[in-house]
Amino acid sequence: MSDGLLTLLWSVTVSMYPLGGFFGSLMVGPLVNKFGRKGTLLFNNIFSIVPAIMMGVSEVAGSFEIIIVARFLVGICAGLSSNVVPMYLGEIAPKNYRGAVGIVPQLFITVGIVAAQILGIRNILGNKEGWPIMLGLTGIPAAIELLLLPFFPESPRYMLIQKGDEKTARKGLQRLRGWEDVDEELCEMRVEVQSEQAEGRLSLLNLFTFRSLRWQLLSVIFMNMGQQLSGVNAIYYYADSIYSSAGVKDEHVQYVTVGTGAVNVFMTIAAVFIVEKSGRRLLLLIGFGICCAACVLLTVALYFQTTLDWMPYVSIICVIVYVIGHAIGPSPIPTVITTEMFRQSSRPPAFMVGGSVHWLSNFTVGLVFPFLERGLGPYSFIIFACICLATLIYIWVVIPETKNKTFLETSKLFAQRNKVDIVVEGEDSEIKETGEESNGQEIKNTIL
Secondary structure: OOHHHHHHHHHHHHHHHHHHHHHHHHOHHHHHHHHHHHHHHHHHOHHHHHHHHHHHOHHHHOOHHHHHHHHHHHHHHHHHHHHHHHHHHHHHOOHHHHHHHHHHHHHHHHHHHHHHHHHOOOOOOOOOOOHHHHHHOOHHHHHHHHHHHHHOOOOHHHHHHHOOOHHHHHHHHHHHHOOOOOHHHHHHHHHHHHHHHHHOOOOHHHHOOOHHHHHHHHHHHHHHHHHHHOOHHHHHHOHHHHHHHOOOOHHHHHHHHHHHHHHHHHHHHHHHHHHHHHOHHHHHHHHHHHHHHHHHHHHHHHHOOOOOOOHHHHHHHHHHHHHHHHHHOOOOHHHHHHHHHOOOOOHHHHHHHHHHHHHHHHHHHHHHHHHHHHHHHHHHHHHHHHHHHHHHHHHHHHOOOOOOOOHHHHHHHHHHHHOEEEEEEOOEEEEEEOOHHHOOOOOOOOOO
C-alpha cells in the first residue's frame, strides 16, 4: 500500500471508535427511558464483550477489517456508557456531592488510558505477538460490570418520576443513603413529577423548540465541541508521533506517554476533590485557558525544534501542561453540568445531543488530524488554540455556576438569558416567556 492509503486506513481505523460513539449517543434516550439507567448499562456490555472477542481473534482470522468493525461496536459501548454512567451517578448522588461523583467516570477513563499505555509497552503486550491479547482484554471490565451491577439499585428518580413506582424508589434511596428517612428527597421528586405532568415528556426534536431550555442546550453543544475540538484527541491518539517529532528517541516514547497518562490520572483525582469548593465554571475557565496557552507554546516549540537543541523538551512540557489543563476542567466537567442543567424528562435527549456533538467532534479530529499534521505541521495546534479561546469566552459570558444548586435554582440562573420569568408561589412556580418573540404565549410549568 502507498503511504497515503496507509494513512487513510489508519485514520479510518482510529475514527471508527468515535463514529460508533456517535451512534451510541443516539441510542441513549430510547434505551434509558425504556430499560432504565441500570438496565441500559447492563445491555450495553454486549457492545464491549463481543468486539473484544472479535479483536482478539482478528490476527488468527487474518483480517484487519474485523478490527475496524469491532472498533465501531466498542464505540457504541463508549457512546452509551459515557452518557448513561454520568446520568445514573448524577441522579443517585446527593446534590452536595454531585460534582465529585460526576467526575469519577472521567477518573476511571484516565485510569483505563494509563492501563492501556502500560500494556502497550513493547516489552509487555505492545508487540507482534501480544497486541491481539491486549485488544481482547477490553472485554474484562464489561464482564465484571455484568456480574456486579445487578446488585445495585436502579435510579430512584427514574423509578418514581418515569415509572411511578414510589415503593422501589424509596427502597433504592434508602440503600444509597444508608438511612431510613428519605422523605425529604422523595418530596422533591414528587414536585418534579408534577412538573413532568404539566410539561409533558420532552423528545429530542421538541427539546430544540422549548424556550426555557434554549441556552442550556446551546451550552451543552458548545462545551462538547470545545472539549473535543480543543485538540485533546490529537494529543492522545497521536502522542507517540508528537513525541517523536519533538525529538524523543523511539525507545523512550512509550515511557513518556505512560508518564503523561499518569499525570492525567493525578489531575483528575485532584478535580474530584476540588470541584465542590472551586465550582464547575472556574475549573472550565482555568482548564481551557491552560489548554489554549499550551497549544500556542507547543506550536512555537515544534517550529523551532530543529534549530534549538533544548526546544524538544519544551514541546514535551507543553503536552504535559495541556493534559493537566484538560484534566481539571474540559474533560470531566461538561457531563456534570449537563446533568445539573436539565430535569428528568429533558435529561436523556440533552445527553443525546451532547453525546452526539462529543463523538462527531471526536470523529472529525481523529480523521482529519493526520492530514492537518502533514499539511500544516506545527501550525495545526494554532487551530486548537483558537477553539480553546472561543470556548473560554463562551463559558465566561454564558455559563453560570451550578454547584450545590437545585433544579429550580439552575433554571433561575438561565431564565433571564432565555427570556423567561420564573415566578415562585409556595411549592409551585411558573415559567413565562417574555419579549416580543413570545407573541404573548405563556408556558406554565410546575418545576422543582
